Amino acid sequence: MSLIAPTLQAFFTERLITQRNSSPETIASYRDTMRLLLAYAHEQAGKQPYQLDFDDLGAALIGAFLTHLETDRGNSSRTRNNRLAAIHSFYRYAALEHPEHAQTIARVMAIPTKRYQHKGISYLDLTEVKALLKAPDQNCWLGRRDHALLLTLIQTGLRVSELTTLRVRDLKLGTAAHVQVTGKGRKRRTVTLTRETGAVLNEWLKQRQGQPEDPLFSTRQGTPLSRDAVELLLVKHTAIAATNCPSLETKRVTPHVLRHTNAMLLTASGVDIATIALWLGHESITTTQIYQHADPALKQAEAAIARTAPLGTKPGRYRPADHLLAFLEEL
Numbered sequence: 425m426s427l428i429a430p431t432l433q434a435f436f437t438e439r440l441i442t443q444r445n446s447s448p449e450t451i452a453s454y455r456d457t458m459r460l461l462l463a464y465a466h467e468q469a470g471k472q473p474y475q476l477d478f479d480d481l482g483a484a485l486i487g488a489f490l491t492h493l494e495t496d497r498g499n500s501s502r503t504r505n506n507r508l509a510a511i512h513s514f515y516r517y518a519a520l521e522h523p524e525h526a527q528t529i530a531r532v533m534a535i536p537t538k539r540y541q542h543k544g545i546s547y548l549d550l551t552e553v554k555a556l557l558k559a560p561d562q563n564c565w566l567g568r569r570d571h572a573l574l575l576t577l578i579q580t581g582l583r584v585s586e587l588t589t590l591r592v593r594d595l596k597l598g599t600a601a602h603v604q605v606t607g608k609g610r611k612r613r614t615v616t617l618t619r620e621t622g623a624v625l626n627e628w629l630k631q632r633q634g635q636p637e638d639p640l641f642s643t644r645q646g647t648p649l650s651r652d653a654v655e656l657l658l659v660k661h662t663a664i665a666a667t668n669c670p671s672l673e674t675k676r677v678t679p680h681v682l683r684h685t686n687a688m689l690l691t692a693s694g695v696d697i698a699t700i701a702l703w704l705g706h707e708s709i710t711t712t713q714i715y716q717h718a719d720p721a722l723k724q725a726e727a728a729i730a731r732t733a734p735l736g737t738k739p740g741r742y743r744p745a746d747h748l749l750a751f752l753e754e755l
Contacts, residue, residue, distance in 0.1 A: 428481060429474045432458060435517045447610055449585055457510035464489045478522065483531035486511060490535070501540035508537060546675065547685040553578055555669035556677070559661035565631065566644070570657055572628040573641045573649075576603075577679060580615045581686030581704050583607065584651050584679035593636035597626050607705035615703065654679055 440446040440454065461481070462473040468488070469480045493499040493507060512533060519529045548556065557574055561567035577587060586605050594604045601622035602614050617625065632640070639648040658677055666672040675681070683704070690700050 427474070428462075428476045428478060431518050431521055432514065434521070435514050439517050447608070449608075453506070454510045454513065457507045458514070460493070460507070461486075461489055461511065464492060478518070478525040478528050481532075482528050483535060486532050486535060501538045505537045505540075508535060545684050545688070546681050547688045548578075548675070548677070548681065549671075552665070552669055552672055552675075553685065555665040555672065556661060558668075559664040568628060568631060569641060570661060572624050573654070574658070574661065574682070575621055575624055576641075577682040578685060579618055579621045580605075581683045581690075582615070583683065583705075584654050586705075587641065587679070588639070588649050588651060588654060590640040591636065592629065592632070592634045592638050592640055595625060595629065595640060597622055597629075601625075605705065611705065613702065613705050651679075658682075 436451065436455070440451055446454075462476065465471075465476055465481055465485060466473055468485060469476065471480065490504050490508060493504050494501070499507075512535075515529050515532050519526065519533075522529075557571065557578070560570040560574070562571055573587070576582065577584075580603065582590075582605060586607055589606060590603065596602050596604070597617075601617040601619075603617060605613050605615055607613060632638075632642070634640075634642070634646075638646065641649050643649060643653070655678060658679060662672055662675075662677040687700055687704060690703065691697075695703075
């Protein structure tokens with residue numbers, strides 16, 4: 425009998441952190457998967473997680489766990505496959521450390537990923553984009569932050585994880601304004617900013633008054649925004665924008681929808697697929713090809729298809745009426 429606990433600890437500390445230098449996002453994803461699996465195994469086997477051995481976590485239990493994710497937790501097939509990928513990674517490591525459990529490990533490794541139907545791409549048209557950008561109240565600090573954040577997401581197509589890890593030093597303004605992004609696999613890339621976005625971010629930096637290592641978009645306390653915080657502010661501003669743009673009422677607008685919006689605008693304006701792949705930080709051009717087969721409606725909307733067309737947004741320049749209001753505004 426071999427306990428899971430020491431092998432799992434070594435998998436994270438030696439394999440993922442030391443040997444592979446995995447990103448924090450990868451480690452967090454694998455950690456969450458194993459926490460869910462151990463909690464499920466505890467319920468099924470009646471053992472504490474540190475008491476579980478490889479025989480307790482065989483193919484039958486892993487298969488039941490994956491079914492549990494979909495039926496009881498409501499996870500999609502894609503999420504189920506991501507969890508399975510993390511489990512497979514751990515068992516590949518375990519195969520080297522515990523050859524005596526080769527048969528059990530082989531059965532787990534034989535569990536296949538699940539096929540699923542890809543959903544259509546959801547994105548915003550130019551009218552919806554402009555309505556969303558007008559939603560934040562630029563008469564307050566948080567509104568000006570949210571306006572700059574939304575414009576950056578739409579114009580750059582950054583992943584939400586890339587946006588929340590941006591630092592003040594990553595923003596380069598002036599001639600050939602751009603932002604330096606750390607994407608998946610810690611790969612660095614440069615994303616060009618339009619003159620319009622550069623002007624908004626330049627004004628935001630003056631109001632942000634941060635040091636080079638500070639987060640570009642922060643809370644009032646100066647800490648980085650979380651993924652959940654970005655998603656919540658997007659829900660809030662979408663609801664406001666929907667009052668003037670009814671089509672938004674039927675759309676679930678997420679940070680990834682804004683990423684799709686950026687890609688569709690680039691595709692519709694004739695940018696080649698290889699350039700879009702580099703722009704979005706895709707590992708493979710195959711991932712980017714979904715935009716070539718998406719609904720062509722955006723391509724036909726002439727007003728929405730100018731590659732560098734301004735979105736009609738201006739930097740917020742709120743001026744408090746006097747020093748007392750300025751003091752209260754900064755509280």
